[in-house]
Amino acid sequence: MLKYIVKRLFLLLPVLFGVTVMVFIVMHLFTTDPAEIILGQHATIEQMAELREELGFNRPLHEQYFEFLTGAIKGDFGNSLITKTPVVEEIGQRLPATLELALAGLLFATILGVTMGVISAIKQNSIFDYVSMVISLAGVSMPIFWLGLIFIVIFSLKLGVLPVAGRIQMGYEPTNITGLYLIDSLLTGDMVAFKSALEHIILPAVALGMYSAALIARMTRSTMLEVLGQDFIRTARAKGLFERIVIGIHGLRNALIPIVTVIGLQLGTLLGGAVLTETVFSWPGVGSYTVNSILKSDFTVVQGSVVYLAVIFVLVNLVVDILYAFLDPRIKYD
């Protein structure tokens, strides 16, 4: 097993190298001159040339790439062109918000998706089955940012039960331990902060998780139907086991491998989807930061955050792969 993990990690290196090359090339095809972004449109040609020289933008591309790569390996992506703060620091401050949102979305998607899928499979062709399949079809067809806006209209503007935007009410932030407000507030026993953080995260997490919930529900339903038709389920029923044991222990456990894989792969999708959800709910995460930086042409920030998110995405997918091999003994490690 250890050999397999090490091998997979080595195989990851060329992909990660490719990621840095691709991001670098894409960002250096940028039409806007970085010197113009920093100095503004009224700068003289001499001033811009001086700044380009100073920042090294007029050096050969391969030299610039090498510097970017060595920086990236050390975890240094340079400074923001606009705020001048180190990109890693900015991302570091926002990453917990993105992770918290993605994990909350995943939790919601898993609970809703697995429950809907299992009940649909047990009650195949019932009204519940049809309704849940319609919900999951709608779930994969709705744009998540639209769903987010609709939620805001219903729950924040009309009913007034949940906040419109942000991560927590100003001044309620819990002591920083993990950076995840829900966990930090629980660890410090600060229930006021917990309540505020929970109220703020419900709408974005549900909007973000709806697509994944729909996918998980469809996967769970089809896998459960396949498993429930197997001989060992008939045997379990024939020997007189309670139905909930047949379903829960014999059925669900055997259907778990493909379900866990889908759930794991969704975490990556949720990290990508967070870009949109964060924008809708003004969630202070890496996604909304990246979009704002693109709109402001702050390309060092875009470069850094895209590489950062891609690395997390790749690592999450690797962990899921390893977990898959671990759960299913039929998969050979070599």
Next chain:
Amino acid sequence: MENIVEEINNETEEKYFDKPISPLKEIWYSLSKNKLAMAGLIIIILLILIALFGDFIMPYDPCVGELSESLQKPSSTHWLGTDEQGRDVLSRILDGTKISLRVGITAVAIALSVGLTLGSFAGYYGGKIDMLIMRFMDIILAFPSMLLAIALMSTLGKGIDKAIIAISIVTIPHYARIVRGSILSVKESEYVQAARVIGNNDLAIIFKHILPNVLAPIIVRATLGISIAILDTAALGFLGLGVQPPYAEWGTMLGSGRAYFFNANHLVLFPGLAITITVLAFNLLGDGLRDALDPKLQK
């Protein structure tokens, strides 16, 4: 008596020795029994008709509005209300059908052509070519696709054609992988070997003999791919990176309507519904096609 025997013989002949049903007819037969897929197909046909002849049924000019009539709620004069510039929302949604279908279909066509070619070469030739192509695909897949599309848009600039290119690039690996897998599964089949023995060159073997036999999963993925492309275009438009005003793209309409949705909910509701219905239609048809094309699922 003889007549009866002859009649039975004729009947049997008709019944058992009739011309075989063509695969297309078989698929259509199976698809036409699937009510949801047919509903999807009917909606798609309607959308295509709207895209083609929408100009004739639009009540107002989608790009020109009366500022004095801005942000009106749905009424008998403006069925779906007006936007911040007084433009008729219904006309804009009808006009947006053109853009969404164009982006969805063109993006998939480009991604499919490139993916098909790359996947075919990787699967057929194997070895270094396979490794090179598929590692490159892995690199593209290493990014969350929406994030990569956004990053590409920031380089390419805004606009409909650029959105098409960005969305195509991020989806190429999906097609390349499916095609490669399908080719690997039939590469050593007897009919492929036979085609080689009679002197066909590699290109003819790939495009004339192998691909027509592995089209099923590719067609399904392409149909579902259109819905993903439409969603992605809307997302880019919403973020302000896609199709630019005054063109009526549904995502762009949602993005600009967002600023007014506190007092004009209809600016958010209707373009979103249009996206959902279109995407749903392609998803229904895609699911139906998958069932119709998968021999395991046929009864």
